[in-house]
Amino acid sequence: MKILLVGEYSRLHNSLKEGLEELNHEVTIVAAKDGFKNYDVDLPIYKKYDQGFLKKIKNLLYRFTKIDLESIHTIKQILNLKPKMSDFDIVQFINEAPFGCSAAIEQDIFDLISDWNNSVFLLSCGTDYISVKYAHDEIPKYSILTPYLNGNEKSKFSYGLKYLQPDFIKLHHHIYKSIVGVIASDLDYHLPLLNHPKYLGLIPNPINTEQLKFQPLKVEDKIVIFHGINSHNYYKKGNDIFEAALEIINRKYADKIKIVTVRSLPYDEYIKTYNQAHIMLDQIYAYDQGFNALEAMAKGKVVFTGAENEWLSYYNLEEDTVAINALPDAEKIASKLEWLIRNPEKIVEISLNARQFVETHHNYKTCAENYLKTWQKHK
Incomplete structure (x- = not known):
């Protein structure tokens, strides 16, 4: 099969690609380059406005007009990649908003990729509407929102609270109407999805142990x-x-x-x-x-x-x-x-x-x- 993996977090899609290729499937990853982590990507989406003078221009324009230059730049790259992102048997999005764009642009990108291909699936392996709402409602005894709920807002934007905003809630519902189903990568995402009609189950994070050499530990000094x-x-x-x-x-x-x-x-x-x-x-x-x-x-x-x-x-x-x-x-x-x-x-x-x-x-x-x-x- 031809498989398109959209987005990348913590090398999950890279390891999955390696496993699928071992099973003789053709796999392509399209993703925004993940900042300092710099994971491998077949079709990279570059950020133009994330530093320096251009970032200041982007932020100023967004403040007064709500126009996001980075999101526009991203969808232009997606459109240019249409020939390389079409006619796949399976598409899997790693997240509801894998490109870090505004909710409206993320929806446009999702619709484009869905229209160009066949069966579309979603992963829950990072903050998204369901997992953030589950945490925000304080259902688990603690969660990634615990520091925020305890009053620590020093890094407020890292908590994924954008997923509780109306435009991202709308995006969530739009995606869930379109996808075949959603898969969780571990229990932190499995538990919030239990009993959801689109939930297809937990598949643990794939780890390429052939690339990770085991080192027997010896405690001889410190x-x-x-x-x-x-x-x-x-x-x-x-x-x-x-x-x-x-x-x-x-x-x-x-x-x-x-x-x-x-x-x-x-x-x-x-x-x-x-x-x-x-x-x-x-x-x-x-x-x-x-x-x-x-x-x-x-x-x-x-x-x-x-x-x-x-x-x-x-x-x-x-x-x-x-x-x-x-x-x-x-x-x-x-x-x-x-x-x-x-x-x-x-x-x-x-x-x-x-x-x-x-x-x-x-x-x-x-x-x-x-x-x-x-x-x-x-x-």
């Missing part, structure tokens, strides 16, 4: 703790709580640990920087692991991330055996770090379990097969 920060999502990911926990643990065990902190690195550089780490601090306000956590687990790191009871039940696991659930409490995170520092054999044990878990449940070929079965069953 335990290396890695903390990678995306400045744009600092509070949303709980980096402030991780930093508070690191301060606590560093006061007690400075002679036994080495803390490595990096900020907003390109993907290829980022994934190399934690090669020597034993422990990785990923994110707090999650029930399941995202892509960064899974790739680190595949490399044998002990990852502090989403590993809630719902996840344990779904995969029939015991607590603290595959990943460490990072609760929004610096003292509790510090306590888990102390447990690992005092019991280094647990680091080795969890490392092995983490790799095996990713190989079993997130193998990119198996996940690709599950996508194919779902698409073919419903298209």
